[in-house]
Amino acid sequence: MNPPLLEVDGLRKSFADNVVLDGIDMTVARGETVCVLGPSGAGKSTLLRCLNWLEKPDAGVIRLGGERIGMRAGGNVPMRDAELARMRTRMGMVFQHFALWPHMTVLQNLMEAPLHVQHRPRAEVRREAEALLQKVGLVDKRDAFPARLSGGQKQRVGIARALAMHPEVLLFDEPTSALDPELVGEVLSVMDDLRRDGMTMLIVTHEMGFAREAANRIVFIDRGKLVEEAVPEHFFTAPRTERARQFLARYAGTSSGPTFSRMPA
Numbered sequence: 001m002n003p004p005l006l007e008v009d010g011l012r013k014s015f016a017d018n019v020v021l022d023g024i025d026m027t028v029a030r031g032e033t034v035c036v037l038g039p040s041g042a043g044k045s046t047l048l049r050c051l052n053w054l055e056k057p058d059a060g061v062i063r064l065g066g067e068r069i070g071m072r073a074g075g076n077v078p079m080r081d082a083e084l085a086r087m088r089t090r091m092g093m094v095f096q097h098f099a100l101w102p103h104m105t106v107l108q109n110l111m112e113a114p115l116h117v118q119h120r121p122r123a124e125v126r127r128e129a130e131a132l133l134q135k136v137g138l139v140d141k142r143d144a145f146p147a148r149l150s151g152g153q154k155q156r157v158g159i160a161r162a163l164a165m166h167p168e169v170l171l172f173d174e175p176t177s178a179l180d181p182e183l184v185g186e187v188l189s190v191m192d193d194l195r196r197d198g199m200t201m202l203i204v205t206h207e208m209g210f211a212r213e214a215a216n217r218i219v220f221i222d223r224g225k226l227v228e229e230a231v232p233e234h235f236f237t238a239p240r241t242e243r244a245r246q247f248l249a250r251y252a253g254t255s256s257g258p259t260f261s262r263m264p265a
Contacts, residue, residue, distance in 0.1 A: 151180060
C-alpha cells in the first residue's frame with residue numbers, strides 16, 4: 001500500500017452532551033478509495049466535516065500529506081482563516097444536496113473558486129472547466145442554471161466543481177442519497193471513472209454494491225467509533241463483529257444501476 005495521504009488520530013467531536021465521534025483512528029493512502037459505512041446517526045458525515053474543519057474537532061490530529069490541518073506548527077494555535085482556506089482547497093467536498101450556486105451557470109459554478117480563491121488565469125480556468133464538463137458528460141449544460149438540471153446532473157456538476165480546485169483527495173458525503181433511484185447510476189459511474197483514474201476518495205455512502213465493487217477498503221462506523229475495517233471481500237462475506245453483521249443483515253439488494261445496488265436508508 002502507498003504511504004498515507006490522509007491520517008486521522010484520536011478524532012473526537014461532541015455536540016453538547018452528544019458524543020458523535022469517539023476517538024477515530026484511520027488512514028487513507030494516495031490513490032485509495034475508502035468507503036465509510038454505518039447506520040444513520042453513526043457520525044459519518046460529521047467525520048468528513050471535521051476532516052476539512054467545516055466542523056472544528058474537540059480533540060485529535062488530522063494530517064494531509066504530513067501537514068496538520070486546522071492547527072499551526074506546534075499544535076497549540078489554530079490556523080488563521082487564510083491558512084485554513086488553503087488547506088481546504090486540497091480536499092474537495094461533494095455534498096449530499098449539491099450546494100451549487102443557483103444564480104450561476106454550470107460553467108460559472110466550476111470557474112468561481114479557481115478564479116477567486118486560487119487566483120488562476122481566466123483562460124486556463126475556463127479551459128479546464130470545459131474539459132471537466134466533458135469528463136462528467138455535461139458539456140451541453142455549460143450555460144444552464146442549476147434549476148434546469150436533474151438531481152444526477154447537479155451532482156455531476158458538484159463533482160466537477162470539486163475537481164476544478166485540483167484537490168489531493170475528494171470527500172463524498174452520501175452523494176447519491178438525495179437522488180431518484182434511476183439517477184444514481186450516472187453519478188456512481190463518474191465516481192468509478194475517478195477511481196480508475198487514481199483519484200484518492202473517502203466516500204460516505206449507502207450504496208452497498210458500489211462499496212463492494214469499487215472500494216479498496218471499507219470502514220464501518222457505529223455510535224462514533226470505528227468498529228471494523230476490512231477489504232470489501234472480507235467485510236461483506238465474513239464481517240468480524242456482530243454489529244457489522246447486524247448492519248449487513250438489513251441489506252436488501254435493491255437496484256440503483258446495472259451493477260451497483262443500494263441499501264435502504
